[in-house]
Amino acid sequence: MGNGPKDLIPDLSRYETTIDIWIGADRGALTLLENNIMPDYAVGDFDSMAEADKDTVRKQAKVFDPYPSEKDETDLEIALKQAYTLKPDKLYLFGVTGGRLDHALINIQLLYSIMDQGIQGIIADHQNLLELSEPGSHKINYDQHYSIISFIPFTPCVKGLTLEGFYYKLSDETISWGSTLCISNQLISDFGTFSYDEGILLVIKSRDV
Numbered sequence: 654m655g656n657g658p659k660d661l662i663p664d665l666s667r668y669e670t671t672i673d674i675w676i677g678a679d680r681g682a683l684t685l686l687e688n689n690i691m692p693d694y695a696v697g698d699f700d701s702m703a704e705a706d707k708d709t710v711r712k713q714a715k716v717f718d719p720y721p722s723e724k725d726e727t728d729l730e731i732a733l734k735q736a737y738t739l740k741p742d743k744l745y746l747f748g749v750t751g752g753r754l755d756h757a758l759i760n761i762q763l764l765y766s767i768m769d770q771g772i773q774g775i776i777a778d779h780q781n782l783l784e785l786s787e788p789g790s791h792k793i794n795y796d797q798h799y800s801i802i803s804f805i806p807f808t809p810c811v812k813g814l815t816l817e818g819f820y821y822k823l824s825d826e827t828i829s830w831g832s833t834l835c836i837s838n839q840l841i842s843d844f845g846t847f848s849y850d851e852g853i854l855l856v857i858k859s860r861d862v
Contacts (some may be wrong), residue, residue: 654675654676654685655678655729655748655749656680656701656748656755658751662688662747663669663747665690669727671857675693676693676695676735678727679698679699679700679701679747680702681697682695682714686713691715692715693715695718696728698724729746733862742772744773753834760776761783764785764855767784780862783855785807790846790847793840793845793847794844795840795843795844800860801838801839801858801860802840802857803838804838804847806828809829811851812851813826814847815849818840818846819839820837820839
């Protein structure tokens with residue numbers, strides 16, 4: 654859990670049965686407590702918190718690991734390094750969108766470093782789910798909470814993109830940075846597939862407010 658705006662955080666009760674370990678980055682640890690979730694780890698410099706809130710986190714987190722405010726890594730990167738030591742198959746990032754655009758953009762790029770670790774990384778907020786994919790064939794299931802699906806090239810181009818089971822089908826297309834061809838699609842059944850030969854795709858499931 655990062656330190657993003659609280660109004661963008663999704664309903665965390667949807668994830669409590671699938672997430673085994675919760676890590677709070679800086680004020681994100683307090684956000685977890687405010688959602689009745691005890692942080693397994695609280696890490697960061699905690700410079701965005703009042704001393705009383707910091708003390709609350711210190712007392713309730715299972716592990717409290719403070720860092721100096723002058724450091725080369727963001728609090729979220731520190732939290733990710735902690736997560737990597739736990740050898741997860743999947744990592745959810747909450748509280749990492751909204752607010753400052755520079756933070757939001759670099760947090761999306763962190764999905765690449767997560768993928769490079771061989772871990773499935775997902776950014777989730779109240780309106781979007783973001784995930785990177787690599788070449789191959791992938792199944793995508795219908796989600797009533799995030800029914801709009803967009804495919805955005807994360808690399809300069811993505812080659813051989815084919816969409817099946819979608820309202821707007823696609824066959825062996827190349828999409829490049831700036832292309833809007835694959836924005837705002839929808840599944841026409843319970844699931845669909847997308848496949849491609851080269852590049853990295855940012856897959857975004859969204860919903861209108």
